[in-house]
Amino acid sequence: MNTCVGSSTLHTTNLILSPLVPSPSRQSIAITGAGIVSPLGLGWQANEQSLAADRIAFRPVDLFDTRELIAKTAGVVDLPAEKLFHRIPAHKQAFVDRGTHMLLLAIREALAQAGRQNMEDIDAMVIGTSAGAMPLGESYFEHAQQESGRVPSQLSRAEHYQPQRQMNNIAAEYDWRGPVIIVSNACASGANAIGWAADMIRSGRAKRVLAGGYDALARLVFAGFDSLHALAPSGIPRPFDAQRDGLALGEGAAVMLLEAEDARQSAALGDVSGYATATDLHHLTQPDPAGKAAIRTMTAACTQAGVSPSQIGYINSHGTGTPFNDVAEAAAIATWAGDAVAGIPVSSTKSAMGHLLGGAGAVEAVICLMALQGQWLPASLNVREVDPVVRFDLVRQFRRAALDYALTNSFGFGGTNATLVLQRRCA
């Protein structure tokens, strides 16, 4: 039975209160706008259509040379050809990073969805990224290596390589002046940014925050994952497949406009009702096999949301498709859900668009919001034989479903784990 915000009752749970969050706050954090840019398309509608069609978006990377690498494909975003930044002088346009363009598109969509044309009254931006404007850093390095003399354009590269300077480009586009907080917890950055923003509102430090994450493909990062043998040689990630052999990288951005319920200026699409973060100390790049930190974040986020595992109608898993991640996450979900595990639908949308790193948590949160709005479940694609570790309901094809709550997991290098719980709003 669907229970929308405002009509739901609080459920008694047997979950252990985690020290990660204070006693559960029921304050509603409304999502009044969302924007998404992914390899599946630009915007909510294009992404929804692609997910409904079980489409995958991998193709050869032409942004840099991949000839010497094992993997050669990724989820690549097709940016529009027209100029997006109108307030940046022509001679500076080349220093606006590809990822910043994606983020601007996502912000535009989120603001438009909230009926806004500007960022007036927005108290802060909280943005997650793992690589920032890495391609500009790469270019700075290459010029410095090649030239022993001063290269005038190096100043612009050094300056615009910094993510906060890239965010200034976006602020300038809207003539907006406010605090910009850049969270960089590797692949959990986007989820952390949304949770961070929700905390700012919940604590009364802000009424209205734009939050999300982004990352564009970069040569250094691509080669890094390739060096770790973390990329699927075939280019096709198969999360939760018994024979999975790695992830595929992607790029993209997503943003949510979060508002305090008592200050809400636009119709709500849903709520951020739970958030928790914890640190897995097992290894710099490998998760604890039992997923202990993930159990803690799922437990704490659900406690804050006031829901039990059986009420979660969909989990968008971190689901990278690497052998280590999927075992740990499946074990964590099974432990956390207990007897309810078999009835919880789970998928990894990375199977369709790749791992968007700092953008992943935000993009996957927006996909959860889309699923709650549309009452459907996106699929885990490319699975041939389900790994025996899977005890949940692995969604292998797009399907219609009734759901009130969706949960999304994000786990990053360095051990940062983050879980967001989103709640449906009735029309």
Place this chain on the structure above:
Amino acid sequence: MNTRNICIRGVGAVSSAGWSAAAMHEAVLAGTPLPATPCARPGEGRSWPCASRLATAAPPEKIARHSRLRRSSAITRYSVAAALEALADAGHDPAAPPPGLGILFVMQNGCVNYTGRFYHEVLQNPAQASPLIFPETVFNAPASHIASFLGVDGAVSTLVGSSNAIMEALDTAAFWISSGIVEECLLIAAEECDWLSAEALTYYHPKLIASEGAGALLLSASGDGPKVSAVIGPLAYLSWQERCELLPELAAQTMAQFQGQATLINDRTGITKLDHAEAAAWSGGTWNTVLSPKYILGESMGASSSLQLVLGTLAARQTQQPVVISMPGTNTAAYACVVTP
């Protein structure tokens, strides 16, 4: 900002002056810029001057032993040393950190040495680029290592931003503490220097001298130690001109927060073109002492405001008077704060 009266229970620092907060304090009080040395560059050398003030080699007692620290970058080593000093300064046994500890880590450039090395390998032959180095290039690798070393499995996060982004972290630390997410919070900002970042600074101004280090503050809701009694900002700007125009407002708002004599710790580099707006903004104050750590230590980018805060804490303890810290930043927003004994 929700930082009123948050307590700074302990501080630690690694800087070009040495591996302790006291060494930095002493060098800044002495008032003489530390010697700079030419910054080495691989290959053919460079056709223009570029100097840096690097942290000295770690004294043996400052080298922490832990499996995760064996390959870690300089920025991690500086941060671990500063964090352990801050814990000890607060009366904790660094070997047994307090329960309920959180970590907020701030940087501007991050793990530049490993990043440069790894990208060099990628350009040479990506098929042979080291899988051991790549994870160390990630922004949150230092925070992860420190968390592992201290056994902190709760709230740990890394922020990237301008030199004064530590003020955003301070705001969050106050929230984490006040809401019970953590009991105490280590606030660390750090930077390491390489030839690329040293050169980058010379593009901003030929006389800017790159430096490195880490500042750590152990924060709690109560206890002994100076308090952050006021935070002014963020006053956001989109250009250097806007920055210059709003600094008088920053100074005026700050000076309204205290009475009597105070110490000013400013952002002065010693380069008039870069300093004049800040100097003019604060010229109306009556200062007991004016300290300019950047002028003495060098431009340590993401670490610089943490070193100011560490210095401010020591100055407040020593003088028993308020300390005003000016952090105008470079890219996004200006901050100031008042630390009271």
